[in-house]
Amino acid sequence: MTRTQQIGFAFRALRRDLAAGELRVLALALVVAVASVTAVGFFTDRVGRAVQQQAADVLAADLLASSGTPVRDEWLQEAQDRGLETALHTRFPSVVINDDDESQLVAVKAVSDAYPLRGTLTLASLDAPDTAANLDAPELGTAWIDPQLKDILQLSQGDTLALGTKDFTVERIITFEPDAGENFMDLSPRVMIHVDDLPGSELLVEGSRAVYSLLMAGDNAAVDGMSQWFSDNYATEARVQGVRDGGPQLQRALDRAETFLGLASVVTVLLAGAAIALAVRHFAFKQADASAVLRTLGASRQDVIVWLIIRLALVAIIASAIGVTVGWLAQLVLADLLSTWFSLALPAPGIQPPIVGTLTAFITLAGFGLLPVIKAGQVPVMRVLQRDYSGLQTSSVVTTVLALLATFLVVWLLSGNVLLSAIVVIGVVAMLAVFAVFGKYLIRAVRVLAGARFRLSVAGLERRAASSVVQLSAFAMGIMALLLIAIVRVDILTAWEQDLPDDAPNVFVVNIQRDQVPGFSERLIEQGIESNGFFPMVRGRMAAHNGVPIVQEVMSERDERRARREYNLTYADTLPAANEIVAGEWWAEGTTEAFLSVEREWAEEFNYVVGDTMTFRIAGVETTGVIKNLREVDWESFQVNFFVVASSAMLQEFPQTFVSSFYLDGDFSQNTSAWAREFPGIATLDIGAIVTRIKTLMDRASLAVEYVFFFTLLAGTCVLLAAVQSSQNERIRESALLRALGASHQQVRQAVVAEFAILGLIAGFLAALFATGIAWALSREVFELPFTVNPSLWLFGVVGGAVGISIAGYLATRSVLHTPPIIALRNST
Amino acid sequence: MNEPAIDLSAAPTPDVAPLIASDVVKRVTGPGGEMTLLHGVSMQANAGEAVAIVGPSGSGKSTLLGILAGLDAPTEGEVTLQGQPLSQLDEDGRARLRAEYVGFVFQSFQLLPGLSALENVMLPLELTQQQNVKERALAALDEVGLSERAGHHPLQLSGGEQQRVAVARAFVSKPKLLFADEPTGNLDSATGDRVAELMFELRKSSNAALVLVTHDDDLAATCDRRFRMADGRLNEL
Incomplete structure (x- = not known):
């Protein structure tokens, strides 16, 4: 036979296969796999980039290079040569x-002029604070101020402010500054002017404490390249921040969102892979006899194998096409749902997801x-004459190695992380091993406990030990995925929020x-505001480390920054809330030593x-303390936190002010003006905007995760379907035999349902066990969130498993029960 | 596709008996040690001749049939199909020889469940890349009286009808040699008779040799020669 004829023959066979339903479950599993990978790929890609863009807003750029000396022309030149947009700002x-x-x-x-490159600066007129206006930069000779300064200096539209040797007309109030959070402990009120107003203003003289920044934005490769260029050439001079370094709060939120989405996509593919594995094995088993007949009729072994492979490849191509289309449509719906949540349009989908989806299907x-199909083409031809000649043998080392290799490749393709892929493969092996070993003993235990009533069902499970364990593992994996989606996801997301x-x-x-504290x-109490306490704050500069002075003649930019910076120190006798000791220990209360x-x-x-x-040098006096411990700080809590906390004995005699934080439900400006008049000198800082941004980011990310998990759900269902189907033939034959022997319709149905229920019960138990373990590991190690055991996990796992699987099993074998036994028997030989 | 290891076009000649088996021995190693299933079996089937092999269950009939048809290889001895010694061919070579010259009818019909009756009959012609595949398959179905059920799938056919489809499939490629393994074993006697009758008619019209394994003495009696298989030994009756 020529290749063309072979393909033609395979096409006809495929048409018949599809018409006869032989390949339906396999095709369905492939469609779900490709659709989910594609949709998740499109979606995480688009949402990921949108989230990143929002994160970029916080820097007002994709990349920010700052220095204590004016931005070098060659930095600007290099950035422009790399096709990056640029802007400048100088802060002092x-x-x-x-x-x-x-x-x-x-x-x-x-x-x-180009500032901000990312995000939007929102402004309002001083007279009409509610009318928003967006402009890119103040015009020469004008100043934009934040509302606090307006209150303090009682300014109105068009007033003049003297700054250095120049006068500036007050034009706008800044209602939102995208990168304000970057230094939000920098507490003085903001005045924004045009950079071209600096020369001749005498604002910046030698020794001024100014930070000069170059803002850059552009495509990822150019940004990464530029960042690399800085670390290669100006590592000590420039402090470079990318989107990834946009503050500890945002960083954590971004990382978690990415981990969630990545995890969802890997789990989906693993499940779909399991469904494909079961379905293709089922297909190979069914083809084993057909291939023996074909070879009896004169087809060569190679012909048969080539036909089978071409048929599978055709199924994969068709399923990939459908899957990519479905995935595309699904992400359109998701993107549409989410676009209302994002302040900006989602970036267009990339080309990669459909390629990855199709590759996933083929791998x-x-x-x-591949191996089951090759083996199906090699079953002894004598099988057509004598049934006792062996059928399809698939349990070999090579099969397992190939399957694990495929799993590794797929996870690697999706995550790009070799270590993660290896961990997943080892994890899957370990999990299946536990399912197999425990499953076998549990089936035995159930047999002892079940007694006469379910003997038939349990005997059925035991007789098909190998396939029962395969099914059990598949059921357990499927139920576990559903449990993780239905319960653990909610728990983790809730804990996160x-x-x-x-x-x-x-x-x-x-x-x-x-004296203002009481x-x-x-x-605050009168106004019904609950503060988180008042913390003493002592400002000091670092003078020496282990006795070696920080200020030296030759200093790197980093050392200089460290020496120049004024730190906010506090003192306490007890470990602050939301802090955790990670090295050393806390000091004894009332210690007289400097810790x-x-x-x-x-x-x-x-x-x-x-x-x-x-x-530290505080108000001209030096004081030295020993580092007693290191603390982990939960920056996401937005509580007052300090890099350095001292023992009371070390700092309490130094000049100090107090700091407090609380949640204010009312109007910020109104309240702060009143407080400022009553308690002169206090400064208030509105970080509501930053908190809101982080919260929205979390909300959006968790919504995205929910949608992505929908595909995991589909893949899980597919596994269950494939697992039920995989033993359908055996059950058909056995049911028919039982009915031939005189069992009533109801007895057979009861036996089938009970068998599935027992499988579901055991699978549900194992699934709940593993889901709890995985939830614990995820909460603790990956998301760093508190973990609580959810009892409903066990209820839904065990009861839901038994009920769900018996319904699925009954539905899948229902047709058998209504088929006359002679037909079922005749067709199963 | 690989070309045949042996040039088949040169091998078969009209004068040579379609099937010659000489001193065929089959030994297998099972859990209880080595067992000899066939002890030096020799036989021959000439063109147009019907040969019956009878014997009790477990006597080695099916094993012999498998070896004669090239489905299995003997431990010792030689089987020659259409003048071509099977020992000189690998499995795929034997498959090509079967596609060209051999037809089969099985006790359990062995129709492919996914294919219609017509498609099942078309299979052997498709495998040997013949012309007018559909027409010839329809004609073959017509000969067994099933042209009206061409579109039905095996599931939708009775046992007798399935076996008639199998007979049509066996004869559609005009084989020189037909193997039948208990062709009426799964059928009631009336249906069995009808199928046997068909088989003999078609054999006559195509001048094929028929090797028939059966329990049925009446069926065996209609053959030109009869052999009895007992304890792995074959004796002509």
């Missing part, structure tokens, strides 16, 4: 004076199906004098360890 503290000669310390930000099919509760602090108040505290507790990541950045000494 200064003092403004109003027409009445009142002065105020402010944080000046001088920006270029899975080849990995799980609770991490940042609705009443997370949105206002920080600083610079509260010691009055301010009372005022320090340092935030872990910060300590790691500077290579500080427990036992080191740190010297």
Whole structure:
């Protein structure tokens, strides 16, 4: 036979296969696999990029390079050569004076025309604060201010502010500054002017504490390249921040969202892979006899194998086409649903997902199906004469290795992570091994417990030990996926959202004098506001580490930054809430010694360890303490947190102010103006916008995860379907035999339902066990969230498993029960 | 596709008996040690001749039939189909020889369940890349009186009808040699008679040799020669 004839023959056979329903479950499993991979791929790609864009808003750029010296021309040139958009800003503290000669310390930000490159600056007129206006940068000679400064200096539209040697007309209030959160502990009110106003203003002289930044935005490759260029050439001079470094809160939220989506997609593919494996094995089994007949009629072994492979390949091609289409449509619906949640349009889908989806189908099919199909083409031809000649033998080392290799390849294709792929493969092997071993013993145990009534059903399970264990594993995997989706997902997402509760602090108040604390505290109580406490704050610079002065003649940019920066220190006798000791131990209450507790990541950045000494210069006096412990801080809690906490004995005698945070439900400006008048000198900071952004990001990400898990659900259902189908033939024959022997219709039905129920019960038990374990591991290790055992997991797993599987099993074998036994027997030989 | 290892076109000649078996021995190793299933069996079937092999269950009839048809290989001895010694061919070579010269009718029909009656009959012609496949298959179905059920699938046919489809499939490629393994074993006697009758008619018109394994003495009696198989030994009656 020529190739063309073979393909033609395979096509005809495929048409017949599909018409006869031989390949329906396999095709369905493939469609679900491709559709889910494609939809998840399209979706995570688009949402991921949208989330990243939103994260970029927080930097107002994709990449930010900052330095203590003016931005070099060659940085600008390099960025432009790489096709990146650029903008500049320079930040420094200064003092403004109003027409009445009142002065105020402010944080000046001088920006270029293109600022911001990402996100939108929202402005309003001073007279009509509710009318929003967006402009890119202030015009020369004008200043934009934040609402706090308007209140402090009682400014109105068109007033003049003196800044350096220049006068600026107050034009707008800044109602939202995308990158305000970047330094949100930088507490002075904002004044924004044009960068071209700086020359001649004498605002920046030698030794000024200014931070010069180059903002860059463009495609990922160019941004990554630029970032690399900085670390290759200006590692010490420039501090480079990418979207990934956009503050600890956003970083965590972004990481979690990505982990959720990645996990959902890998689980979906594993389940679909299991369904394909079962279905293709079923197909190969059914083809074994047909291939023996074909070879008796004169077809060569190679012919038969080639036909089978071409048929499978054709199924894969057709299913991939349908799957990609379904995946595309599904993500359109999802994207449409989500676009209302995102402030910006989702980026267009990429080309990669359909390719990955189709590859997944082929790899899975080849990995799980190639060997059974080859073996189906090799069954002894004598089988047509004598049934005792062996049929399809698939339990070999090679089969297992090929299947694991396919699993590895698919996970690797989806995650791009070799280690993760290896872990998944080992995990799957371990899980299946446990299912197999426990399943076997559980079936035995059930036999002992079941007694005479279910003897027939349990005997059936035992007789088909190998296929029962395969089915049991498939059922357990399917139920486990459903449990993870239905219960664990909700638990984890809820825990995540609770991490940042609705009443997370949105206002920080600083610079509260010691004698103002009781009055301010009372005022808050009167207004029904619950503060999170008042924390002492001592400002100091770092002077020495282990006795070695920080300030040296030759200093790197990083050391200089460290030396120049003023730190907010606090003191306490007990470990602050939402903090956890990770090294060393907390000090005894009332200690008279000078101890320090340092935030872990910060300590790691500077290579500080427990036992080191740190010297701070506070109000001209040096004080030294020993690092007693390192702390993990939950930055996402938005509570007042400090990098360095000292023992009371070390700091309580130094000049200090107090800081507090709380959730304010009312109007920010109104309240702050009133407080500012009553408690002169205090400064309030509205971080509501930042909290809201993080919360929306979480909401959107968790919604996305819910939709993505829908495909996992479909894949899980497919596994159950394929598992039921895989033993259908055996059951058909046995049912027919029982009926031939005189069993009533009802008896046979009861036996079938009981057998499936027992399988479902055991599978549900194992699934609940593993789902609990996985939930525990995920909560603790991956998402770093508290874990609680959910009893409904066990209820739904065990009861739901038994009921669900028996219904599915009954439906799948129902046709058998209505078929005359002689037909069933005749066709199953 | 690989070309045949042996040039089949040169091998068969009209004068040679379609089937010659000489000193065929079959030994297998089972859980209880080595067993000899066939002890030096020799036989021959000439063109147009019907040969019956009878014997009790377990006497080795099916084993012999498998070896004669090239479905299995003997431990010792030689089987020659259409002048071609099977020992010189690999499994695929034997398959090509079967496609060209051999037809089969089985006790359990062995129709492919996914295919219609017509498609089942078309199979052997498709395998040997013949012309007018559909017309010839329809004609073969017509000869067994089933042309009106061509579109039915095996499930929709009675046992007798399934076996008639199998007979049509066996004869559609005009084989020189037909093997039948208990062709009436699964059928009631009236239906069995009708199927046997058909088989003999078709054999006559195509001048094929027929090797028939059966329990049925009446059926065996209609054959030109009869052999009895007992304990792996074959004796002509």
